[in-house]
Amino acid sequence: MSARIPRLQPDGSADIDREIREELATHIAMWTEHYVARGLSRDAAERRALARVGELQVTLDTLSASARHREDFMNRREWWAALRADVSFALRQMIRQPAFTLVALLTFALGIGANTAMFSVVRGVLLRPLPYREPERLAAIWPTRAISNAELVYLQHNARSLSDVAAFSPGWGIAMTGAGDPRQLAAARTSTNFFQMLGVQPALGRVFAPTESDPGNWDVAILSHGLWLTQFGGDASVVGRVVDMDGQPTRIVGVMPASFEAIQSGVEAWLPLQIDPKSPFYTGQTAIAVGRLAPRATLASATTELASFVPRMRAAFNYTEDYGRGVTVVGLQENLTGGTRRVLLVLLGAVAALVLIAVANVGNLMLAHTNARHRELAIRRALGASRQQIVRQLLVQSLLIAVIGGLLGVGAGVLGMAALKVMLPATLPMLSTVSLDVGVLTVCAAVTIASGLGFGIGPAALASRVDPDGALRVSAADSGSRASLSMRRAFVVAEVALAVVLVAGAGLMAETLWRLNRLNIGFDPRGALTFRIQPTSGQLTTPQQTARYFDELAHRLSLIPGVVGVGAAQHLPLSGFNWNGSLDIESHPIPTNAAHPSVVWRSVTGDYFGTMRIPLLRGRLFTANDTRDAPAVIIISASMAAHYWPDRNPIGERIRVGNGTNKNWATIIGVVGDVRSAAPDAAGVEEVYRPNAQQNLRFMHFVVRTAGNPMSVVSSVRAVVHSFDPTVPVAEVQSLGDIFATSIGTRRTVAMLLAAFAVLGTLLGAIGIYGVVAYSVGQRTRELGIRTALGAVERHITWMVVRDGLQLSMIGVAIGISGALVAGRALQALVFGVHTTDPIVLSAVATCAMLVAAAASYGPARRAARVDPLAALRGE
């Protein structure tokens, strides 16, 4: 008789001691007998036998220790061997069920990838501290308005709560010549202390010296890393080189590192602010003020101090009565990210919903998977597999799927990150420096493993309760546990609800885009090319020469074949730049020091109104006779006419618009249609137009309307511009449609991402419905067979099954619609022309969801209807 020695658990040391004692006792007894047989007395024999094993207690202890070491070692080896077996078994199972494996892996990859990418962006843009010295001490001063050089100098001298005050003036287009092709640079002007205040170092050369904002010293520039590489070939000797910027010989003093970005993204060169107290622009407000809080100062104390300066600055710089309204100091990061916070949080919420759907789907699949294997597990239990072995097997399977899915998710995250960088508006601060975040990845990996374990434990707990006898006696289809089915139904309801919320969000954004695209914005953005022209040549010395240059250029451009109209303005509507001026009306004098209303003013040339298709409502447009020497004329927008002359004809009235009329009274000669120049959804912007011949601005954005594709005339346009002066760059070439698209870019991005998430969520939800319905059909095969045998019509059975799927999704849709009503509030600021609780959109969403549910249930329903009654009743 023999028995396999059971492997002892680590806590079986008592058993080991007993075994050693027993083995040694046998050993001594056998030797004693051996010696007795050799003729020794029993006493002597026993003594010699004992002497062989040495000091008995020491030997016992020594052998116990060595036996324990053996057991530990063998247990560990067995554990690893079993794990290897489990893993290879799990892998074989995965390969044998490619559909299940594929869906589960894709679901994981999708959930983790989308989440990692989106959260990396949110973290990089919203949560990561700005990459400057002590970023939490940086403040945006009076962020709702721009400040003038005069105010900057005043604050630098007087503010005690700010150890440093700097200014940043964004959006300077600078023509650079003398380094490769003439090029229009996206530049910014900063106060000379800007870089030191942030605490950043240049990669090459130096930052600005304190005197470089003074007249005569300001022709210096710092290059961005990108410009240095593309235009100067990354040549380190670039520092000290002189290039022409807007016609001025300008010395390059430094190059910033590639990672540097501040306030405005995509800046190619930084130039000093030009601070000249004698200039009329000294008190003109053009720059964003930023500062560093002094030690012990707070945002509140800085705000208080700033407010106390207002009366003195108003008096010193002759500002109007309303100067100083809304004075405040806020954290720089909060100020920079405030506008994008909502968009990113909406997208993050959508991703979270998608991830929850994915997680519910994986849970659903795992449960279905375990149920399908119920009978197999029962057989293995009956054949002697312990409950622990089965649980471990199931856990290994779910973990394996989670880990592989997680790895795929990292890959998907990298791709998603790249896609997001392309899709999100480039103006998002710090977007270019965002990368896949290691912390985020770690969290996502942890979540994956946790969910893998979670969905392993649930089914495992159910499966380990399998009673081998019971499970084997009934048919496989009937053995699925009721608890598991209701859990799966709950998962499906949750999936449908979340998908409905996503689809509702996408629906609202789609409706918004549809409305924005159909909106009458006052001009026709289709079929026109735009570009910026800023002549810097020495030939155009007088303002009159520049104005004539633009007129002649417009004329010559209109002769290009395929061009049907040419006009220009200093900035085009929706380009993000509207110049405002304070309004005076001759017939309604405004008391001194009272607040002046503000209107947008545009200086136009060529056939601006005809090319933009802005209709003339009253009076006349500008003609060639409205020259510098002719009386000053002005055209106003319809809403301005309605506002100031509600029941009168404004033609012939005289107005004055800040520096838009050079302080001269101009006579209203016409009224044109309103243009939504600030944003497509901002109606009623009051605007005036002046002929550039009387305004003499030195740069223009041209609009060229074409019969065909606007981009097809680009090379002809360049040829015409260069025939005037080969050093003038044709910059910012884009279609007017692109400008419009950019103006609704954030909404379009949100709409596209939400639509993508909604499609994925719906797909996953459909898989969930399909899975559950198919499963319950399998369970009811016998019942369906009986029904068919009793004469149920195929159609009725199909409907019965589809109804099951519909009932399930109806609950999900109901929950989802209520969820959408709440979640819609987050979209409030993004939707346009549609309310977030719009019943038409929501009922369309509900109908869609029910249709998808019906489609997902239809496959299993057809199979149910074709059940062969005889086969079903025979059992398996």
Added chain:
Amino acid sequence: MAQELPLLKGTVDMLVLKALSWGPMHGFGISLWLDSQSKGSLGLDDSSMYQVLHRLEERKLVSAEWRTTDNNRRARVYTLTRAGRAQLDAQTDNWLRYSRVVTALMTARSGTA
């Protein structure tokens, strides 16, 4: 009893494997075989022998099971595994080559080749 020989490291493992090559044995049988073959000249106490058995078992060179002897005693019986037999063959081969070389050197008569 002859004078005890100091044991070379690793040789006990080999000797125990050799003992088991005759067939499954309990600890007594192994020690008896070693004693009788060496005429008691090996300095191997029984405690060390059991430790060696534990180590061999850990390495899967021997397997063990409890059996009841003819005298109705429970004894742990050790059997050489397939891996154990391969190990024994390899070690025997090594030992014979090694000892032949060392013997030849130690009994050399001439200082030059």
